Amino acid sequence: MERAGIPTALLCNLTSIAERVGAPRIVPTRGIPYPTGDPSLGAEKERAWRRRLVERGLEAVATAVHKPTLFPVDRETE
Amino acid sequence: MTTRVVHYINQFFAGLGGEDTATVPPASKAGAAGPGRKLAQLLGDDFEIVATVWCGDDHAAGPEVMDDLLALVRAAGPDVVVTGPAFTSGRYGLACARVAAAAAAEGIAAVACMHPDNPGIDEAGTAPVVASGEVARQMGPSLETLAAAVRKVAAGEPLGADDGRVGKIPRRNVTVDRTSAERAVALVLARLGGDREATEVPLPRFDQVTPAQPVTDVTTALVALVTEGALVPDANPDSLESARATRWLRYSLDGRDVLPAGEFRSVHGGFSTVWANEDPHRIVPLDAARQLEAEGAIGKLHGEYLVTAGNGTSVGNARRFGVEWAADLRRQGVQAALLTAT
Numbered sequence: 001m002e003r004a005g006i007p008t009a010l011l012c013n014l015t016s017i018a019e020r021v022g023a024p025r026i027v028p029t030r031g032i033p034y035p036t037g038d039p040s041l042g043a044e045k046e047r048a049w050r051r052r053l054v055e056r057g058l059e060a061v062a063t064a065v066h067k068p069t070l071f072p073v074d075r076e077t078e
Numbered sequence: 079m080t081t082r083v084v085h086y087i088n089q090f091f092a093g094l095g096g097e098d099t100a101t102v103p104p105a106s107k108a109g110a111a112g113p114g115r116k117l118a119q120l121l122g123d124d125f126e127i128v129a130t131v132w133c134g135d136d137h138a139a140g141p142e143v144m145d146d147l148l149a150l151v152r153a154a155g156p157d158v159v160v161t162g163p164a165f166t167s168g169r170y171g172l173a174c175a176r177v178a179a180a181a182a183a184e185g186i187a188a189v190a191c192m193h194p195d196n197p198g199i200d201e202a203g204t205a206p207v208v209a210s211g212e213v214a215r216q217m218g219p220s221l222e223t224l225a226a227a228v229r230k231v232a233a234g235e236p237l238g239a240d241d242g243r244v245g246k247i248p249r250r251n252v253t254v255d256r257t258s259a260e261r262a263v264a265l266v267l268a269r270l271g272g273d274r275e276a277t278e279v280p281l282p283r284f285d286q287v288t289p290a291q292p293v294t295d296v297t298t299a300l301v302a303l304v305t306e307g308a309l310v311p312d313a314n315p316d317s318l319e320s321a322r323a324t325r326w327l328r329y330s331l332d333g334r335d336v337l338p339a340g341e342f343r344s345v346h347g348g349f350s351t352v353w354a355n356e357d358p359h360r361i362v363p364l365d366a367a368r369q370l371e372a373e374g375a376i377g378k379l380h381g382e383y384l385v386t387a388g389n390g391t392s393v394g395n396a397r398r399f400g401v402e403w404a405a406d407l408r409r410q411g412v413q414a415a416l417l418t419a420t
Binding site: 004007009023024029031032033035037047050054055058063064 | 292404
């Protein structure tokens with residue numbers, strides 16, 4: 001999708017694999033079965049976490065990159 | 079008697095333009111065009127390129143275009159159908175492979191030409207694929223390989239690795255001199271001797287991806303949600319596979335602000351779906367995306383999400399899904415995507 005010109009944020013847990021296969025924009029998440037969630041947080045905090053992940057993904061697609069680049073959610077803003 | 083050749087190329091090589099014309103519909107003209115002129119020279123007087131058929135890349139990678147393309151090909155009465163060279167261009171490669179496959183399925187001799195990393199390579203059906211270079215700068219040598227292959231295919235001769243054939247080469251039983259144990263030991267010794275390449279089973283290769291340009295302003299952009307997390311309506315109405323997926327699906331998000339538990343579930347076979355089914359937003363973050371859309375942080379959310387199951391999926395199929403998703407989203411004006419992966 002990136003090659004065809006659509007900047008794509010990949011939200012996933014296995015970031016080492018994502019980097020190895022060359023995904024340019026990667027947002028690290030917390031678990032394989034719940035890329036945009038974290039059941040340990042409780043409903044309200046989990047929604048806030050999901051929102052931060054999506055916001056980070058939006059920042060990633062608006063940022064120029066030249067190689068696989070991680071866009072982690074800033075701990076302070078969790 | 080001259081052999082009648084029909085040549086398939088994309089809109090770029092037909093001289094119509096680049097990405098700005100990637101949606102032009104199938105069309106054809108008599109005679110050779112673009113790289114077909116050089117191909118005609120290489121083929122010589124025994125061959126004539128009687129027609130050139132083309133289509134925009136975004137259109138050609140989509141559904142239901144193949145009947146139209148094949149009708150144009152058939153109308154020219156070919157003895158041989160030649161497609162490409164497509165180099166590493168994904169949408170073009172898919173179209174080249176599918177046109178060659180469709181011609182071969184009708185009993186017309188056909189050959190496609192593309193780089194071994196092209197995602198179209200597994201789509202050629204029974205038609206052979208010969209290797210091109212990576213980029214159009216290598217047009218010259220690619221056309222020489224292709225012209226030699228066209229001569230053989232027209233004569234009804236099989237193509238092998240010596241002809242530059244790549245992709246699925248039909249397996250033939252042969253008798254070898256050494257047992258598998260002897261060959262395995264020889265490979266280990268070669269490896270210890272510093273040979274990192276020798277193998278009897280080549281692994282899929284991951285090619286380099288050139289990152290797309292960023293969107294200039296997300297607050298006005300059309301953004302799509304896509305996932306390999308196999309989230310589907312609860313009854314899985316289109317029978318998405320839980321592993322080794324061969325296809326992808328789309329489901330409407332129009333008028334939806336949330337994906338309630340019980341209405342959607344993940345059929346992914348590669349992880350426990352308990353958490354996904356408790357709250358489908360853990361796979362497709364529609365709730366958060368809608369909120370950001372309402373606040374103006376996203377221009378607009380695309381009206382549907384695209385989904386497959388990324389579990390033991392072949393590299394070839396995964397590449398094809400990516401190419402098809404990109405073409406589909408581009409046709410609908412989507413400028414960026416969020417892809418959740420498990």
